[in-house]
Amino acid sequence: MAGKGRIDFIAGAKNWRIDAGGECRLAKHCNHQLSAMACPASLSDVDLFGPGAAEHWYEAYDILHAEAPVLRLPGEGLTGERDAFILTKYADIERVVKDWARFPPTLSLLLEQIRLTGQLPQQMPDIDAMVQSIYTLRPTPELWRAHRQELTDPWVGPGASRHKAMIEGHVDALIDGWIAGDRVDFVGQFARPLPQRTMASVLGFPLEDIPRLEIWGNAQVMSYVHGCGHNNKLTPEQTAEKFRLLAGFADYVQDQVREKRARPADDMISFLTQVHYQALDRKLTDGEIGGVVYAMVIGGLETTQYAICEQAQLVCETPGLFERLRADRSLVRTFIEEGMRLRSPTQGLSTRVTSQDEVFQGVAVPAGSTLHLRWGAANIDPDEFEHAKELQLDRKAVTRHLAFSAGPRVCPGAGLSRLEQTIAWNRLLDRLEGMAYAPDNDFLHQPGIMLGTNRLNLTFTPSREA
Numbered sequence: 001m002a003g004k005g006r007i008d009f010i011a012g013a014k015n016w017r018i019d020a021g022g023e024c025r026l027a028k029h030c031n032h033q034l035s036a037m038a039c040p041a042s043l044s045d046v047d048l049f050g051p052g053a054a055e056h057w058y059e060a061y062d063i064l065h066a067e068a069p070v071l072r073l074p075g076e077g078l079t080g081e082r083d084a085f086i087l088t089k090y091a092d093i094e095r096v097v098k099d100w101a102r103f104p105p106t107l108s109l110l111l112e113q114i115r116l117t118g119q120l121p122q123q124m125p126d127i128d129a130m131v132q133s134i135y136t137l138r139p140t141p142e143l144w145r146a147h148r149q150e151l152t153d154p155w156v157g158p159g160a161s162r163h164k165a166m167i168e169g170h171v172d173a174l175i176d177g178w179i180a181g182d183r184v185d186f187v188g189q190f191a192r193p194l195p196q197r198t199m200a201s202v203l204g205f206p207l208e209d210i211p212r213l214e215i216w217g218n219a220q221v222m223s224y225v226h227g228c229g230h231n232n233k234l235t236p237e238q239t240a241e242k243f244r245l246l247a248g249f250a251d252y253v254q255d256q257v258r259e260k261r262a263r264p265a266d267d268m269i270s271f272l273t274q275v276h277y278q279a280l281d282r283k284l285t286d287g288e289i290g291g292v293v294y295a296m297v298i299g300g301l302e303t304t305q306y307a308i309c310e311q312a313q314l315v316c317e318t319p320g321l322f323e324r325l326r327a328d329r330s331l332v333r334t335f336i337e338e339g340m341r342l343r344s345p346t347q348g349l350s351t352r353v354t355s356q357d358e359v360f361q362g363v364a365v366p367a368g369s370t371l372h373l374r375w376g377a378a379n380i381d382p383d384e385f386e387h388a389k390e391l392q393l394d395r396k397a398v399t400r401h402l403a404f405s406a407g408p409r410v411c412p413g414a415g416l417s418r419l420e421q422t423i424a425w426n427r428l429l430d431r432l433e434g435m436a437y438a439p440d441n442d443f444l445h446q447p448g449i450m451l452g453t454n455r456l457n458l459t460f461t462p463s464r465e466a
Contacts, residue, residue: 043067048086048348048374049229054445057347061377064088070363076230077370078106084230084350084370085360088377090384090402092360096352096371098407100141103352103371105409107131111139122287126239128220129250130298133291137280141408146279151292152412155202155268156300160415163202167420170197171427179431179462183438186312186456187305190424195304198420202300203293204260204267212252213297219245220298225448230350230372232449253290269293296413304417306345306452307336307403308424313456314339314391316437324393326429331393336421338391340379341401347376347449375402376451433461 037052038045039059046060046068047053053060064071065088073084087093096103114121114135121132138147153159174193178184196210196217205213218225222242223232234242256269264270272289276282284292314335315322325331350372358365365371379401380388404411411417428435438457446452 046071051447054347054447054451057376057451058380061088061374061380064374064377065381069361070365072363073230073372077368078109078353082368082370083366084372085363085365086230086348086372086374087360088374088381089361090378090381093373093375093378093402094406096373097402097405097409100408102355104355105351106353106370107134107351108139109353111135126243128243128246128294129253129287129291130294131291133288133294137277137284137288137291143279144408146277148412150277150279151272151275151284152296153415155271156296156413156416158415160419163198163416163419164423166201167194167198167423168427170194170201171424175427175431179460182461183457183459186458187309187453188455191305191308191312191456194308194424195301195417195420198304198416199297199300202268202416203256203296204265204269205256209252212248216245216249216252217297217301219249220294221302221448221450224450225446225452227448230348231370232350249294250290253293254286257286257289268296299411300413300416302450302452303345303411303413304420306450307340307417307421309453309456310343310345310451311336311339311421311425312435312458313443313453314342315435316458318391321391322429322432322434325425326433329426329429332422332425332429334393334395334398335391336418336425337398337401338393338395340403341385341398342380342389342391343451344376344379344401344403345451346403347451348372348374349449373405375405378402430465431463433463435460 037047037050037056039056040046040063043063046063048057048060064086069087069089070092071086071088073086075081076084087096100108110131111134114124114127117124121127121135137151138144148157155162171194174190174197178189184190193210196214197207200207200210200213219242222238223234226238227234257273260267260270261273264274269289272284272292275284277284315325321335325335350370352371352373354365354367354369354371356367358367358369378384382388385395404414404417435458438459441455441457444454446454
């Protein structure tokens with residue numbers, strides 16, 4: 001221990017270090033298979049988007065903070081003659097996400113392009129259901145705020161507490177499935193199915209449809225996993241496959257909407273079929289409801305899965321942490337927030353553009369430049385967080401991290417995700433006496449911009465009261 005309430009560990013998805021010979025070594029697991037990309041030792045080695053980059057993101061962040069907190073990507077803006085810039089400092093990213101007008105979302109530019117064509121988005125190719133609904137329901141900051149307050153907050157925001165008993169039931173059912181043994185595939189048997197079951201229940205989908213929903217969910221996030229570069233670009237073949245799969249999802253959702261219009265139940269889709277949207281003084285169309293559902297699925301699965309998985313790794317890597325949380329449940333909230341800060345589920349996205357010439361950290365950024373906001377780096381910025389790489393259970397203002405972004409476009413489902421994580425850890429602490437790594441983990445991550453461990457095998461000791 002480094003002091004009261006503080007637990008020291010090496011920050012990052014895995015505890016990499018550079019040995020005396022300059023070779024990248026994994027500090028805790030000697031059986032790790034090195035990925036395609038070498039561990040960066042200098043700025044010239046840093047590439048956040050290449051094959052295997054996820055294995056070394058946190059080493060790259062240290063280099064960027066010290067040598068290039070604003071990193072230019074020549075010719076990688078929205079057009080070939082414009083550049084993109086990676087921002088890694090907390091103050092810069094917070095400034096951007098809180099000022100919609102000065103740093104408009106790239107999505108706003110797309111909506112304006114659609115408007116100028118004179119066509120409706122549903123008449124255009126490769127425009128998904130979420131963008132179509134954003135075009136009519138929330139194209140401006142004012143309508144974005146109203147959309148949250150009227151349509152999503154009652155279910156996945158401040159109103160998420162209504163789901164407490166449902167989530168507890170899913171958590172216990174999942175634990176029941178493996179607690180009789182002494183080993184668990186923590187990703188496949190807990191961290192992944194929990195948000196799947198939760199989101200299906202919130203929306204009103206039958207649980208037996210989860211295998212299909214998983215296929216569609218994977219299609220929705222295909223660009224964030226398999227896309228190329230900071231813009232997450234898919235090949236034409238990948239794009240065609242994505243929209244082929246999502247056509248089935250659109251049909252499925254429309255069937256659900258029609259059913260719930262006829263026979264409303266206590267679920268979010270039924271609510272959306274009945275609600276009068278005050279901001280536009282009308283009810284929602286079936287297509288708009290489909291777009292809201294699309295957004296719930298794309299945002300409600302991966303973030304929670306990866307957060308819980310990384311938190312489990314923190315527990316395994318930190319002697320005494322499980323026992324301490326088990327003895328004092330008031331620390332669970334801070335543990336969850338610190339876990340998301342230290343190992344942010346969504347590491348970064350190219351979501352904003354400069355509307356005028358700007359200067360970040362002394363670097364001139366011209367108007368029209370794309371900004372890649374690297375939340376994972378901002379959350380361990382030593383200029384913003386004291387002992388930034390340490391898990392501190394007595395840290396003040398623990399929700400100041402940017403794991404859910406901030407400002408008017410903060411993640412609308414943050415309330416639901418936090419509730420799932422809180423219930424998950426309290427029930428794991430109730431029913432287990434401890435957990436540890438099984439010997440056959442490789443700790444490799446999926447490609448893309450999410451900090452997603454492919455698999456995590458754990459051993460555990462059930463509680464006598466479990």
